[in-house]
Amino acid sequence: MEPLISPAVSPVLDAHGMLAVALEQARLGFAEGGVPVGGAIFRTDGTLLGVGRNRLVQEGNCSLHGETDAFRAAGRHPTWHDTILVTTLAPCWYCTGLIYQFRFRQVIVGDSVNAQGGMPWLREQGIDIVDLRSQECIDLIAKFQRTRPDLWKECIGEV
Amino acid sequence: MEPLISPAVSPVLDAHGMLAVALEQARLGFAEGGVPVGGAIFRTDGTLLGVGRNRLVQEGNCSLHGETDAFRAAGRHPTWHDTILVTTLAPCWYCTGLIYQFRFRQVIVGDSVNAQGGMPWLREQGIDIVDLRSQECIDLIAKFQRTRPDLWKECIGEV
Numbered sequence: 544m545e546p547l548i549s550p551a552v553s554p555v556l557d558a559h560g561m562l563a564v565a566l567e568q569a570r571l572g573f574a575e576g577g578v579p580v581g582g583a584i585f586r587t588d589g590t591l592l593g594v595g596r597n598r599l600v601q602e603g604n605c606s607l608h609g610e611t612d613a614f615r616a617a618g619r620h621p622t623w624h625d626t627i628l629v630t631t632l633a634p635c636w637y638c639t640g641l642i643y644q645f646r647f648r649q650v651i652v653g654d655s656v657n658a659q660g661g662m663p664w665l666r667e668q669g670i671d672i673v674d675l676r677s678q679e680c681i682d683l684i685a686k687f688q689r690t691r692p693d694l695w696k697e698c699i700g701e702v
Numbered sequence: 703m704e705p706l707i708s709p710a711v712s713p714v715l716d717a718h719g720m721l722a723v724a725l726e727q728a729r730l731g732f733a734e735g736g737v738p739v740g741g742a743i744f745r746t747d748g749t750l751l752g753v754g755r756n757r758l759v760q761e762g763n764c765s766l767h768g769e770t771d772a773f774r775a776a777g778r779h780p781t782w783h784d785t786i787l788v789t790t791l792a793p794c795w796y797c798t799g800l801i802y803q804f805r806f807r808q809v810i811v812g813d814s815v816n817a818q819g820g821m822p823w824l825r826e827q828g829i830d831i832v833d834l835r836s837q838e839c840i841d842l843i844a845k846f847q848r849t850r851p852d853l854w855k856e857c858i859g860e861v
Contacts, residue, residue: 599778606765606774615765619758622861640799640820645859661799700804702781 555589558651558673561629562680566653568596568609569631569683577601578698579687582609583629584617587648592626593617599698608698610638614645623647631680633662635699642670649673653680657688658699714748717810717832720788721839723753725812727768728790728842731755737857738846741768742788743776746807751785752776758857767857769797773804782806790839792821794858801829808832812839816847817858 556564561583568581578597585591595612598604607615610630620626623645631653634642639661642650649671655662656676666672688695696702715723720742727740737756744750754771757763766774769789779785782804790812793801798820801809808830814821815835825831847854855861 603778604774605776605778606770611765611770615763617764619762619764619856621856623859624861635799636803637799640794640796640802643799644795697778697780700782702783 556585558675561585561627561651562631562653562675562677564591564594565609565613565629565631565651566677566679566683568594568613569680572596572598572601572609573683573687575601578694579683580609580630580632582611582613582631584613584647585627585629587625587627592620597698600694605698608635608638610634610641614641627651629653631677632684633658633660633674634665635660639665643668646670651675653677654684656681657684715744717834718836720744720786720810721790721812721834721836723750724768724772724788724790724810725836725838725842727753727755727772728839731757731760731768732842732846734760736760737853738842739768739789739791741770741772741790743772743806744786744788746784746786751779756857759853764857767794767797769793769800773800786810788812790836791843792817792819792833793824794819798824802827805829810834812836813843815840816843 565581565583569579573579577600581596583594593613593616595616598607627649628647629651633652633655652674724740724742728738732738736759740755742753752772752775754775757766786808787806788810792811792814811833
């Protein structure tokens with residue numbers, strides 16, 4: 544088990560608290576009939592900058608994954624090096640590219656069982672990733688992949 | 703010089719014609735005071751699916767680069783393997799991730815002089831990239847980087 548985010552990094556929420564914010568988004572997405580992946584971006588001081596969820600179904604927008612929707616919602620910032628990106632599911636390569644380009648200070652992941660994406664590659668590049676192995680996140684995506692394989696494949700571009 | 707897209711791939715527009723569509727978007731972005739990078743997505747039969755441009759300034763939306771805005775505009779597709787992504791500037795790592803995740807059939811690039819992004823890495827992964835070395839694209843970005851270094855740095859997350 545990797546060390547969790549230290550209390551010094553976020554006096555407001557610990558990593559599990561931050562993940563709960565993203566998980567709420569994922570559950571909202573599921574209730575909407577969408578792809579249940581949620582994201583959130585915090586400053587390292589614990590300030591919430593934005594939340595997001597996959598909007599493929601809700602808006603017909605294939606560019607909004609949980610991570611990129613949170614990025615959009617967080618607004619403009621000269622740097623992202625002092626921010627933490629939280630996602631309920633390990634980032635696909637699209638979101639892996641987002642993380643690598645903008646060098647978030649840390650990435651918190653809920654589930655890396657149902658998808659690995661570019662997570663191993665990000666670690667090789669030195670990105671700080673905290674994998675919380677959340678059973679709630681794991682169960683939510685597993686249920687979605689089982690019941691909506693068509694949507695799951697579409698959202699990651701797999702035929 | 704790499705071989706250009708073959709006439710058999712697009713009976714409607716050749717690679718230069720496709721790049722002109724993306725360049726028009728980049729010029730629009732420049733006129734709006736935005737980051738002048740444009741994108742377009744075509745089916746391999748030449749059908750235009752969507753165009754886009756960086757919208758950081760126009761919408762305060764850091765998630766919309768030329769490529770991701772065109773992806774958004776192109777709508778929902780079960781696969782992207784039969785599509786061509788065109789961009790006036792070599793993809794940053796964010797857009798590199800997009801390309802690698804969705805495996806566009808081909809990527810057409812206007813300028814790889816002012817930024818390389820993940821282009822060399824994409825080639826290593828076997829992605830088909832046609833670099834047109836367009837002087838118009840090169841001049842447009844060079845002018846922008848010179849006059850708005852603040853915006854240039856912000857849009858790629860460099861402090």
